[in-house]
């Protein structure tokens with residue numbers, strides 16, 4: 026065995042020139058283009074894996090969203106403190122950015138100082154390391170005479186992998202390079218910095234943005250070059266970032282525009298993806314590192330490892346007799362004795378060989394000329410491999426960008442920084458050449474960051490500051506819509522007081538509490554064919570309902586919907602009722618029942634004073650209606666007269682009911698516990714089963730038999746059972762606040778909406794809570810924000826000034842969680858509002874604040890109603906069902922949830938089930954008609 030070695034030793038020594046010898050020894054490190062393309066393809070696959078929500082957890086390359094959404098546009102400005110932490114130098118800086126000027130025009134001024142980090146802090150307690158950072162910051166402020174009292178915005182370059190959920194929040198995933206401080210992994214580094222600033226004391230800093238050095242480098246270079254869409258570091262560590270389409274970044278909501286992704290490509294290969302390219306030297310470097318098994322790609326590339334790779338190769342070659350006649354020195358055996366600076370010196374154009382000799386001699390070696398040539402060549406192979414690998418990674422990124430943008434060719438600039446790139450004499454040239462060879466279709470420019478990453482970090486911070494101040498102002502505007510638990514309790518109490526007052530007061534009261542003359546929820550024995558007429562919001566619905574005897578489930582329904590044009594809603598009463606008669610005629614024609622003289626129930630969704638089930642005097646129009654000559658008149662008579670005028674068909678109108686009552690009846694048919702009806706639609710209202718004895722304003726509780734017309738059998742004769750008797754009361758709760766009782770929660774936007782309505786001063790609660798008004802409130806807020814320059818770039822358009830553009834359906838769509846921001850933007854576009862991504866976010870927030878308040882107020886009102894019913898019945902605990910209808914409840918993504926939660930919180934002793942009505946209130950009106958008819962027949 027020894028003989029074989031000796032022979033091969035002499036053979037090679039005689040035969041080989043030194044560079045060929047090294048080439049052969051290191052052939053695994055010499056990568057040709059096929060291999061580089063292969064590596065590039067693998068890296069593309071890794072990027073995909075890291076971006077996808079499903080595979081991200083298992084991905085080696087983390088592809089971290091940075092929350093940086095745009096490269097500089099020249100509008101950045103301000104004065105910032107900056108910390109540059111994680112590269113070979115730790116610096117504190119002051120950066121001044123003047124708006125609208127590139128750096129070359131002197132738009133950015135920087136003043137910086139490098140601080141040493143004592144070695145022991147790198148591996149000590151994290152808090153101590155950060156205290157050193159903040160003490161250095163304080164020292165800098167002192168030294169530069171910068172005010173300690175003033176609040177300073179702070180930009181933080183932190184060059185380690187962090188999972189960012191916002192620009193100013195990032196959890197440290199793991200240390201890399203030579204850092205290993207304890208207790209920081211998994212922590213929000215921005216918070217750790219803030220805590221440390223507090224501990225150090227005496228400074229007022231607002232940490233607005235934390236950025237990786239790659240991102241900061243891209244931004245620095247982007248200030249001068251709008252094509253700069255990628256950042257690259259080849260320094261102590263290596264990494265790259267680029268602008269990715271947001272729709273591909275699964276981990277961040279939204280699909281519009283771009284976001285910078287920090288690839289953390291140093292970890293490429295940590296899952297074995299590069300095993301076939303890894304040499305024994307790479308394995309040794311890894312094994313002796315701070316983080317074995319981690320940052321495999323980085324360890325083949327970056328400044329922290331290049332010198333060590335060269336040393337291990339030289340050592341090995343010497344040990345096998347290929348260098349220094351087989352002699353090895355202690356220095357050569359010592360980790361860290363060959364540095365990246367040595368590698369750079371050895372490869373210097375003219376003095377390279379001389380430098381190599383000096384370096385080797387300093388390692389107590391006596392190199393021959395051939396040894397020097399060989400060692401220089403080792404350096405070249407190691408550093409060439411590094412630049413080749415970077416080129417392969419970059420080629421993958423640029424190819425991805427090219428595909429993303431659907432371009433055949435791409436023009437792009439890569440911002441670069443890092444000691445290897447800046448100080449190695451051949452590195453940049455080699456890198457550029459290989460990248461261009463791998464990507465012949467791309468026009469790639471490399472821009473060296475001339476002033477480190479802090480300028481870029483300051484630019485990000487400037488945008489963050491502008492957004493933060495915008496957010497503060499938007500939050501302040503929306504704060505008037507935020508109701509505390511105490512305020513909601515107050516609303517509940519006021520609603521309760523309003524209900525009580527309405528039951529007592531014979532005269533006008535804010536909450537009208539109108540008796541409905543419906544004494545019972547259905548019992549399932551109803552049968553026969555009925556016509557249901559339903560005048561609710563903007564629609565009129567005619568419906569045929571057929572109840573089959575004792576077959577509860579077997580309800581047959583046929584219906585047709587007719588819109589009511591605005592000019593009819595707001596014309597004369599006669600025109601309105603003639604229009605209804607015409608629609609009914611059309612429906613009977615359609616059903617072939619014009620001659621049937623059907624019994625009919627009329628859902629009339631406006632406040633009516635009733636003295637019997639089949640009469641109702643309209644007290645006042647609400648919602649959008651204001652037809653003349655109706656208020657103060659019996660709506661049943663008006664409909665009968667219109668039918669008579671039409672003279673085409675006959676109807677027996679047996680009942681007039683409010684939509685709340687119809688809804689309650691309809692739901693009670695399914696669930697006997699349903700004793701409340703709620704409408705959250707164009708308008709809002711509630712009815713519930715109240716004890717007759719409590720309806721003090723009427724004569725009913727005095728038990729006058731003639732008033733019991735419409736009650737179920739026998740009750741007329743049992744006046745003593747009056748105490749048991751209930752009647753459905755239509756609260757008309759929309760009027761709460763008409764006496765000023767809600768003035769403390771009413772915002773100026775609500776006042777504006779009220780003033781512009783057809784009934785100013787009326788239905789104040791309804792105007793805070795129902796579909797007809799929510800969109801208008803939103804529009805008023807948007808107008809105000811736009812006038813304040815916080816939205817739509819301060820452009821108040823005619824569209825935005827148009828009342829009624831936001832219908833409930835748009836609010837519901839905009840607030841849908843499933844809807845991406847791009848879709849929000851397209852809805853706004855449909856409405857004629859040109860928004861950008863930030864505008865869409867704000868519009869969504871405004872909608873959310875307005876609809877949430879509406880749901881909470883309805884919840885507070887509902888809590889008052891259920892607690893009253895519970896107390897009426899002397900119960901400790903009440904189980905009850907609310908039948909609900911209305912577009913706001915049914916279509917809005919969050920309204921029902923917030924309503925239920927608020928009701929539960931404010932009426933904890935009631936279990937309230939909300940049951941959406943299936944066929945609208947028409948079925949309920951038909952049921953009431955069935956009972957009324959039965960009474961008539963008896």
Ligand code: BG6
Pocket residue numbers: 109110111112113114182184238258259260261262328442443444445476477478479
């Ligand atoms: C500097 C940047 O110029 O480059 C740092 O300001 C960055 O933020 C560094 O980390 C990377 O290079 P190195 O060689 O210092 O690790």
Ligand code: BG6
Pocket residue numbers: 559560561562563628630684687704705706707708796910911912913944945946947
């Ligand atoms: C319908 C009822 O389903 O809901 C109507 O049948 C009621 O009577 C209406 O007025 C309320 O909802 P919106 O959203 O149309 O006002």
Ligand code: GLC
Pocket residue numbers: 111112183184185186200201202237238239258260261262263264265289291323
């Ligand atoms: C390491 C860090 C990374 C940084 C790079 C260059 O790879 O993990 O965040 O960008 O070094 O400094």
Ligand code: GLC
Pocket residue numbers: 561629630631632647648683684685704706707708709710711757759791
């Ligand atoms: C309005 C009406 C009311 C109706 C409600 C829901 O508030 O005044 O009667 O129930 O709208 O449609």
